[in-house]
Each structure stands twice: as C-alpha cells, then as structure tokens.
Amino acid sequence: MASRRPLYQRIADRLRADITGGELPPGSKLPSEAELAAQWETTRSTAVAGMRVLVNEGLIVADRPRGYFVRRWEPMIYRPQREFHAPEPDLDIFRQRVAEEGDGRQAGQSIEVSIANPAPDVRDRLSLSEGQLVAVRRRTRTIGEEAYNIQDSHVPLNVVQGSDWMSPEDVARGTNRVLGELGYEIVKVLDEIAVRMPTPDEVTRLSLGPGTPVAEHVATGYTMAGEPVQVTRNILPGDRHVIIYERNKRIEEG
Amino acid sequence: MASRRPLYQRIADRLRADITGGELPPGSKLPSEAELAAQWETTRSTAVAGMRVLVNEGLIVADRPRGYFVRRWEPMIYRPQREFHAPEPDLDIFRQRVAEEGDGRQAGQSIEVSIANPAPDVRDRLSLSEGQLVAVRRRTRTIGEEAYNIQDSHVPLNVVQGSDWMSPEDVARGTNRVLGELGYEIVKVLDEIAVRMPTPDEVTRLSLGPGTPVAEHVATGYTMAGEPVQVTRNILPGDRHVIIYERNKRIEEG
DNA sequence: AAGTGGTCTAGACCACGCA
DNA sequence: GCGTGGTCTAGACCACTTA
Incomplete structure (x- = not known):
C-alpha cells in the first residue's frame, strides 16, 4: 500500500510533483497551510510538516506573511x-x-x-x-x-x-x-x-x-x-x- | 534579550555548541527527546523541533530506537x-x-x-x-x-x-x-x-x-x-x- | 517489557505586512 | 483588521530494537 507513506510526506510528494512537473513554475504561489490542511482533511500541523520537507529540499521558500512560493534558481x-x-x-x-x-x-x-x-x-x-x-x-x-x-x-x-x-x-x-x-x-x-x-x-x-x-x-x-x-x-x-x-x-x- | 530566540532553536544551539566544541565527539550519543524535554521544561514536540534542526544541518543522525548520535565525517x-x-x-x-x-x-x-x-x-x-x-x-x-x-x-x-x-x-x-x-x-x-x-x-x-x-x-x-x-x-x-x-x-x- | 524516535491531533498565541 | 507562517502545548498511538 502506498498509503503506508506518512500523510505529511504524501502532501510534500504531491506538491513536489507539481513543481518538478511544471504545473507550479518558479515564483508561483503555493496553497496556504490552512488550505492544505482542509484539502487533505488534516490539521495545520501536518500541513506544516509537509511544507517543511519542501523547504528543506530547497524547492520552496516561505515569504511571510505572503505565503509559500516556488524558489527561483539563478546561479x-x-x-x-x-x-x-x-x-x-x-x-x-x-x-x-x-x-x-x-x-x-x-x-x-x-x-x-x-x-x-x-x-x-x-x-x-x-x-x-x-x-x-x-x-x-x-x-x-x-x-x-x-x-x-x-x-x-x-x-x-x-x-x-x-x-x-x-x-x-x-x-x-x-x-x-x-x-x-x-x-x-x-x-x-x-x-x-x-x-x-x-x-x-x-x-x-x-x-x-x-x-x-x-x-x-x-x-x-x-x-x-x-x-x-x-x-x-x-x-x-x-x-x-x-x-x-x-x-x-x-x-x-x- | 537572547531569550527572544525560540526555545527549540536554543536547544539546538546548545547541542550544536557541544558538538562543534568537542564535548560531544563524532559517534557519541545525545540525550533522548524525553530527556531534553524534561531538561528544558518543555514538551517533547519542542525537543523534537530542536533535534530536527541539527538533523537538517547534517550534524546528527537518528538511529531509531537507539537514539540520536553525532554524525561521523569520512569523505x-x-x-x-x-x-x-x-x-x-x-x-x-x-x-x-x-x-x-x-x-x-x-x-x-x-x-x-x-x-x-x-x-x-x-x-x-x-x-x-x-x-x-x-x-x-x-x-x-x-x-x-x-x-x-x-x-x-x-x-x-x-x-x-x-x-x-x-x-x-x-x-x-x-x-x-x-x-x-x-x-x-x-x-x-x-x-x-x-x-x-x-x-x-x-x-x-x-x-x-x-x-x-x-x-x-x-x-x-x-x-x-x-x-x-x-x-x-x-x-x-x-x-x-x-x-x-x-x-x-x-x-x-x- | 521498556524505551526510542516517527507521526499525528486539536487546539493556542504571536509578529508581521498588506489592504 | 485579517491572513500569513512561526512557535508551542499536551497529549496520543505506532514500529522497532534491545534487554
């Protein structure tokens, strides 16, 4: 079962796929933590954990209080x-x-x-x-x-x-x-x-x-x-x- | 005041100082989450957040269920x-x-x-x-x-x-x-x-x-x-x- | 059996920037 | 003022390894 995978990781997986797949291009805004919690029928804490995964991967940044955004890459x-x-x-x-x-x-x-x-x-x-x-x-x-x-x-x-x-x-x-x-x-x-x-x-x-x-x-x-x-x-x-x-x-x- | 710094970060700071200062050499065991929560008079969740900081910095690893250990570096x-x-x-x-x-x-x-x-x-x-x-x-x-x-x-x-x-x-x-x-x-x-x-x-x-x-x-x-x-x-x-x-x-x- | 970290809930208060 | 993410509490159940 794929649902053995923890919920916060599945949230992260989904958003990561959207980012690497191009649905969420660099600079675009992600759903807020509250929206994610609602979408996945869980609490904000779990949504936060999901976002933290992507932040630590360097894929997104939190620009408080505007929200999360897909990171730009300009080396x-x-x-x-x-x-x-x-x-x-x-x-x-x-x-x-x-x-x-x-x-x-x-x-x-x-x-x-x-x-x-x-x-x-x-x-x-x-x-x-x-x-x-x-x-x-x-x-x-x-x-x-x-x-x-x-x-x-x-x-x-x-x-x-x-x-x-x-x-x-x-x-x-x-x-x-x-x-x-x-x-x-x-x-x-x-x-x-x-x-x-x-x-x-x-x-x-x-x-x-x-x-x-x-x-x-x-x-x-x-x-x-x-x-x-x-x-x-x-x-x-x-x-x-x-x-x-x-x-x-x-x-x-x- | 330095106590403006969030508690979980102060926990991480303290352990990081012990690691880079040599008090906790590579391979040594860190306190358990429960012990840390008691020492700092907080809940386990906050201790967990502190440990997560160090894990994401690559300084420590969690070897469940033995505990957290200072990471070895052998490139x-x-x-x-x-x-x-x-x-x-x-x-x-x-x-x-x-x-x-x-x-x-x-x-x-x-x-x-x-x-x-x-x-x-x-x-x-x-x-x-x-x-x-x-x-x-x-x-x-x-x-x-x-x-x-x-x-x-x-x-x-x-x-x-x-x-x-x-x-x-x-x-x-x-x-x-x-x-x-x-x-x-x-x-x-x-x-x-x-x-x-x-x-x-x-x-x-x-x-x-x-x-x-x-x-x-x-x-x-x-x-x-x-x-x-x-x-x-x-x-x-x-x-x-x-x-x-x-x-x-x-x-x-x- | 006991202790570990991993995950999750259901709340709370906060600082901050924008409208 | 409102919504954002940042932090924190006080619990809970779980899988796993070791004693």
Whole structure:
C-alpha cells in the first residue's frame, strides 16, 4: 500500500510533483497551510510538516506573511581557474550579470584585513608551526544588500607584512601579483571542494534560506619551490553558483 | 534579550555548541527527546523541533530506537582530472580505502546500459537535435551494501552503437579509450559542479540521510574538432566526497 | 517489557505586512 | 483588521530494537 507513506510526506510528494512537473513554475504561489490542511482533511500541523520537507529540499521558500512560493534558481558562474589570469575575474561576471538584469542592484565588495592565529586546517595546509601568525584578508561580495560569497585568504604574516596585500582596499593588480613581487609567485594551486550544509554563522552572513547547501572551496597556492604560501577559502551558496573547470588532455599529459 | 530566540532553536544551539566544541565527539550519543524535554521544561514536540534542526544541518543522525548520535565525517577523495589517465581512477582509491579499513566491506560497481531520449540539458550540451537518441551508461559504485556515487554517461547513439562502450561490463581499457578507437578521442573537458539538495530519487538510490547535500558534477567531453561527444553526470553525496583539482600556472598560460 | 524516535491531533498565541 | 507562517502545548498511538 502506498498509503503506508506518512500523510505529511504524501502532501510534500504531491506538491513536489507539481513543481518538478511544471504545473507550479518558479515564483508561483503555493496553497496556504490552512488550505492544505482542509484539502487533505488534516490539521495545520501536518500541513506544516509537509511544507517543511519542501523547504528543506530547497524547492520552496516561505515569504511571510505572503505565503509559500516556488524558489527561483539563478546561479552565477564561478571559475577558480580564471583567477590566475585576471585579478578579479568573477567579479566581472558579477558586474556584468547585474548590469544585464538592470534591476538597479549594485554589485560590490567589502574587504577587511586582520592578523590572527590560523585555524588548524589552515595551519596544516601552510605547514606552519604552532604560534606562527597569519595575515587574513576577508572579502565579502554583495549584490544590492545581499552577500553573494565570502572569501578568506590566509598568508604567513612574515611574507606580506607591510605590503599592499594587507591593504583593506581593492588591489587593482591583484593580490597574487603582490605575492609575486614579494618573491612568492604562486605557480601551482590545489583546489579542494567540499559540499555541506552551512554553519549558522554562514547562514546569517550570506542570508541563506533553509535547504541551501554551500560549497567550501579551499585553494592552496604553492611557490616554484613547492612551498605553500596562501590558503584561500571560498564559501559559495549552492543556489547562486555553478563551479566551472576546463581540462585539456594534451596539456595534462605533457 | 537572547531569550527572544525560540526555545527549540536554543536547544539546538546548545547541542550544536557541544558538538562543534568537542564535548560531544563524532559517534557519541545525545540525550533522548524525553530527556531534553524534561531538561528544558518543555514538551517533547519542542525537543523534537530542536533535534530536527541539527538533523537538517547534517550534524546528527537518528538511529531509531537507539537514539540520536553525532554524525561521523569520512569523505573519499574525488579527482575529476585523473579520469584522463587511468581508466577507473577513483575506484582504485575506493578499493584502497576499503582495504585500509579492513572492515570486510567490499567495494564494487554495477553497470547498466540503455538507449534513451536525452534530457534537455544533455541534449543541449551534446548539441543534438530533437529526436536524436543517446546511449546511456549508468554506473553505481558501492561499498558493502551502500551506494557511494552514481555516474551516468551519455553519448550520441550513432557514435557508439555496437561498440564496447555499450557493454554492460567493466571495460578494462576505459570507455574513453573506446571512444578514441572509434575516432572520437576526447581532448578537452568542461566540468560544471553544482551544489544542491538531493532529489527523493537520489535519496533512495544513495541512501542519503536528511541534511546531506550533493554535488552534481557534469563533465562534457569534446573532440579535437571541438564537437561534444560525451556528457557524464556524477552525483556525489556531500558527506562522502571531497573534490580535488590541481592547477599549474605555466601550463595554463602556455 | 521498556524505551526510542516517527507521526499525528486539536487546539493556542504571536509578529508581521498588506489592504 | 485579517491572513500569513512561526512557535508551542499536551497529549496520543505506532514500529522497532534491545534487554
């Protein structure tokens, strides 16, 4: 019997089918909890449980007190590879996208620089000994009021102390070039991408809705000598980014 | 006042702090719902709501009727780049990992081949016209009884019809080499990685717990002539994979 | 048999934004 | 003021596993 399936899940199943099937396109309004309770001859609590399933799947959002709506999906392109070439590559895509939309929202970023004890995973990746400090460059990219992603770069303090790397402003020539000028040109990068649910801190900083996972992209930059000099952690909300790479066979085999 | 924060969230906050702070290490048992309700002088329903928060964050799992436990995190390395060189690269890592664990679980895979109408996004990426069919090679990798990831490869039917590509067995020399032998050597690959919550179908196929996001990795392979010949979609559960890339500056600029 | 989480009922009061 | 979702209470019955 299919009716062994709990009622709140059957409610969710039905609405999910309507959404993926196109009967309820992105942006459209769903029945209210009270209406659903009536339709299914149950209480509001059970209807609430059904809606919660879809919210946690990232399919719908509650816009109180207007109601539930089918979520829109408009990801931005994210290309880790480009960062080698242009100083602020995806910020360009970023601005371009907003310009295209013409909705008056401004793309921007804010930068903070500080000195800190590295987190254990950063210390590991930079092969630092206990007590060694790092400079941290924290950048938040925004569109309108909304934060789009967070990037934290970490470099051993002795490498960048007193340089432009620590300027809390946009460095036009790119911070990687600054590292090069300091004698620490990055020639190899290791990218690690993990997928997880956000921490509560990330939820507030990125104003994430429930059911929105994040990609955590950690790029470790190495010098010619094979020494790690920079660890950059990007937090990318899943509903706003697609990560893109290109690979060429001949080059990789060369 | 901090007590403006809903009670069920304060319950979740407290337990989350104990988990991330190390007081409740991975694998340890949490209080039962009844115990929590008593401790916080509320009803079980509210305690349930608190636990649901942590479950949806992927921090804990309910192992009924034993109780709630802090989730363990043991990801596998996933390297899209390796696929150019070895035929079954991460399956090796796969087997190695299981061997290391020595827990008797067998790593394996099952393969199914079929002919189908391509999904719209696959048709797009392969630049097919309406009505053109594709061959689909669907592979599920397992450890013990548990599915670890799903891979669906799509190639225009006329390219691989009658070849080994369509054999529903492990092709030792690799399916990419088969494509090469057929005159469609892949020399460039575009990787797209999206992050989202799983569909109900994926939840059952991969036996995913709640609060587990997935990475959807779509690799489109191009021939020397720049024509797309193969679209491979990998679904990677977030709790079991870390995606790794390596980039070299000199090569990329060459 | 006891204890666990899973589901469900039938209510209640609240903050919020819109008409 | 009204309808929305957000939260909460005080119960209930169930399936399942372990002791």
